[in-house]
Amino acid sequence: MPRRVPDLSVYLVTDRLLSRGRALVDVVLSAVRGGATVVQLREKEGSARETLELGRALLHRLRPLGVPLIVNDRVDLALALGADGVHVGQGDLPPEVARRLLGPDALVGLSITGAADLPTLDPAVVDYAGVGPIFPTGSKADATPALGLEELARLRRLLPVPIVAIGGITAANAPAVIAAGADGVSVVSAICSADDCEVAASTLVRAVREGLARRASPPPG
Amino acid sequence: MPRRVPDLSVYLVTDRLLSRGRALVDVVLSAVRGGATVVQLREKEGSARETLELGRALLHRLRPLGVPLIVNDRVDLALALGADGVHVGQGDLPPEVARRLLGPDALVGLSITGAADLPTLDPAVVDYAGVGPIFPTGSKADATPALGLEELARLRRLLPVPIVAIGGITAANAPAVIAAGADGVSVVSAICSADDCEVAASTLVRAVREGLARRASPPPG
Secondary structure (H helix, E strand, O other): OOOOOOOOOEEOOHHHOOOOOHHHHHHHHHHHHHOEEEEEEEEOOOOOHHHHHHHHHHHHHHHHHOEEEEEEEEEHHHHHOOEEEEEEOOOOHHHHHHHHHHHOOOOEEEEOOHHHHHHHHOOOOOOEEOOOOOOOOOOOOOOOOHHHHHHHHHHHHHHOOEEEEEEEOOOOOOHHHHHHHOEEEEEEEEEEHOOHHHHHHHHHHHHHHHHHHHHOOOOOO | OOOOOOOOOOEOOOOHHHOOOOOOOHHHHHHHHHOOOOOEEOOOOOOOOHHHHHHHHHHHHHHHHOOOOOEOOOOOHHHHHOEEEEEEEEOOOOHHHHHHOOOOOOOEEEOOOHHHHHHHHHOOOOOEEEEOOOOOOOOOOOOOOOOOHHHHHHHHHHOOOOEEEOOOOOOOOHHHHHHOOOOEEEHHHHHHHOOHHHHHHHHHHHHHHHHHHHHHHHOOO
C-alpha cells in the first residue's frame, strides 16, 4: 500500500533569518492559518539542539492541526522529534538511507535540480520531489541555475511522484507554476518575509487554485 | 553491565582541510599504524553524502583492525554507517537523544568545555568526555577559552567517566596532560598536519606512556 502523500499545495520552508526577527513558531502558525499545508523545518544557521527545540515547539502546535512537519536533511532530528518525514537534497544522506532509518511510514522528499537528477529518484523510496529552482532566488546561496516553466513541465511528465516547485515562487507566478504541472508551491521568503504571513499564505492558496483552474481549462487555440 | 570503553589514549579527530591535501583514509591508516586507538570522523565542510562515503571507506579499513570509528555530531550518519558511536558537543543533539537513537551498545561521547557543563553529563548515558580546549588551538574556530592543566585535573576529579583531553595538544605537552589525569589525548593537527602521520601518532603514544609513568611516580616533594 503506498504511503499517503499529504496535500502539497502550499509547502512552507522555514528560515529564521528571513523571518524579520519574528518568532518562527508565530510565522509558521500564521502561515498555517492562512492555508499552508506542509511545513519543512530548514534551519541552516542554528545548532542542532536549537533546531530540535524549535522542532518540538512546532510539532506540538502542528500535529493537532494535522499539518505535517518535515525536517530538512537531518534524519536524526526527524527521528528525535518523531516528525512526519525528511527532505533530502542531492548532497544529503541518500533517500534510501533516510527511508531505511525512518521506516516505511515516514515521508521522504528529494530535491531534483534538473533532468540529470532523475535517476536518483526511486518512487519505491521517495514520496515526492522538490523541483527547482524554478526562478532565480536569493533564499539559497548554493542554488543551481533556474529551470524555468518549460523545464518544470517536462520534469513533471518524467517524474513518477508528486512534485512541489521551489525557487523564486510568489503569488504572482504561482498560477503559472501550478498550470505547468506542479502539485504545490514551496516557498520561503514569500511567506516568512511577508508583512502578514497569514495573508501571504492565503494569497498563495488562491494562486494555486487559479493555477489548477487554468490547467483544467487551457486557453483556446 | 557497563559498556566497554575502548582505549582512548591516542584519539584522532579527522579534518580533511588540515590534512595537507592527502587522502583522509591514508592519513587515518598511517595514524593507526602509528598507534592511534580511536578515530572520530569530523568533517565540517563536505556534504553529508561525502562524509557518508568517507565513513564507509574508513569503517571498511578500521573494523578489521579493531579501531573504533566514532562520528561527530550526526547520529544519522552513525546509524547509516553502523559506526561504533557518536561524539556530541553541547550544541549538538543531546546525549540522551543520541543514546536513545543508537541503542545501548554504541559509544556516546560528550564535549565538556568547563565546569558549567558538568551537569549535562549523565554517566548512565555518556561513555566518555572530551574535555577542552586544554590549550589555545587553531583547529576549531568556535573554541571556548583554554582550560589549562589545573582545571583539567579538577575536572578529572569531578567527572565520573573516562576523559580525552583536546585542544592544542602536541607530543611536547601530552605527557603533562596525561599526568594531569586525562585517559587519552585527542588531536587533529598534531597528526593530520604532520609530515609523517604514522611517526606523529607513535610519538604521541610514547608521550602518553611518559605521562602515565609521571603519574605513577610523582616527583619527590
